[in-house]
Amino acid sequence: MPTATASQTVTLRGIVSMPTGQPQPGASVYVAGAARQLVVTDAQGAFALPVPAGAAVSLRIEYFGEGISRMEVPTPTAKVLHITLGQ
Numbered sequence: 001m002p003t004a005t006a007s008q009t010v011t012l013r014g015i016v017s018m019p020t021g022q023p024q025p026g027a028s029v030y031v032a033g034a035a036r037q038l039v040v041t042d043a044q045g046a047f048a049l050p051v052p053a054g055a056a057v058s059l060r061i062e063y064f065g066e067g068i069s070r071m072e073v074p075t076p077t078a079k080v081l082h083i084t085l086g087q
Contacts, residue, residue, distance in 0.1 A: 008053040012073065014081030016045045016061055024085050027063040051076050061085060
């Protein structure tokens with residue numbers, strides 16, 4: 001099986017919501033411990049973040065005043081992630 005190189009990426013897509021279930025626009029999403037490649041959620045709480053293919057990533061999601069969340073993604077795929085801020 002071939003190994004992933006630095007040039008191979010997959011786009012993680014997700015939706016960030018508040019604990020009430022409402023989408024959270026303006027939340028920061030990035031890979032913890034990596035060069036800070038930050039994306040911000042849109043009006044529907046959605047984001048798309050390119051990450052290295054074939055490697056586990058630890059996402060950090062922040063919104064000032066609402067909390068911080070972390071999510072471990074063992075194998076990034078095209079599946080849409082659903083993240084509740086502060087959990």
